[in-house]
Amino acid sequence: MMILGSLMYASVFGNVSAIIQRLYSGTARYHTEMSRLREFIRFHQIPNPLRQRLEEYFQHAWSYTNGIDMNLVLKGFPDCLQADICLHLNRNLLNSCPAFSGSSPGCLRALSMRFRTTHAPPGDTLVHRGDILTGLHFIARGSVEIVKDDQVMGILGKDDIFGENPLLYDDVGKASCNVRALTYCDLHKILRDDLLDVLDMYPEFAENFCKNLVITFVLRDDTQSTRKRFDKHKLLRMSSSLNRDLDDVRAYTSQFRHIPTSAELGGSPLTKDEATNAPSPSSADSAASTHAAVASSSKKSFAEYNEPSTSPGQ
Structure with missing residues (x-):
């Protein structure tokens, strides 16, 4: 009995110490990265409003990713395994958006490799008026407001899409409004060129995508002309x-x-x-x-x- 009690004692306290050590290591990594960020702010003399935005973004991103850089992790794996991981990470978006329904597995893998996840704290401006519309944004969590001339044009939430459909225009458009985060937001973004590459590789998907894609708010400003980009x-x-x-x-x-x-x-x-x-x-x-x-x-x-x-x- 004494031996059994000793083993149980060692097992329980061994697990507790391992948990404490793991928590401490995560906290230590957080403080190390935060110290680096503050050193960067101090060295470059970042003004206070921008400093607060940097720190708030860092805290939100850390709570979402636990300090793990997914792009850095994926680089160590072959392309086929990267595609499987990205397909798993973006499965909710690909399953919920009608524009991706009916796509072949190869097309979904190619799309998932090109999505990037971004985070935004409340009050952060995601798109400024006059910015080049470089891609489509899919809201995974949170809500944003569309503002033009200090007037709210609309409020978007989960599963909403903003940007422009690249298949409808030969040139790259400019934003007609500001897009500002109302809450903590997580968004999936795919660049225009990356999307066109996939559409070119899978022409059968292009027709279905253009027919089923419903953009909640089209940001393109038709009054601002842009130089036509050569295909x-x-x-x-x-x-x-x-x-x-x-x-x-x-x-x-x-x-x-x-x-x-x-x-x-x-x-x-x-x-x-x-x-x-x-x-x-x-x-x-x-x-x-x-x-x-x-x-x-x-x-x-x-x-x-x-x-x-x-x-x-x-």
């Missing part, structure tokens, strides 16, 4: 077309290029001295005469090779 896929197609044209030109001109053979030149092939592995004098003279003949042959005009052959009777 990189169109650029690649033009480049490949140009390469094909160049290949056709080379193939066409190669039929007029005539390289005389050694029999036509009346010379012997280049030989090497067996002892020194160097060209023999006779072969060197033959090579020189061959080079001269090729040079003289290359000076013939394009018309000489293209003039029609005449029969003796003509």
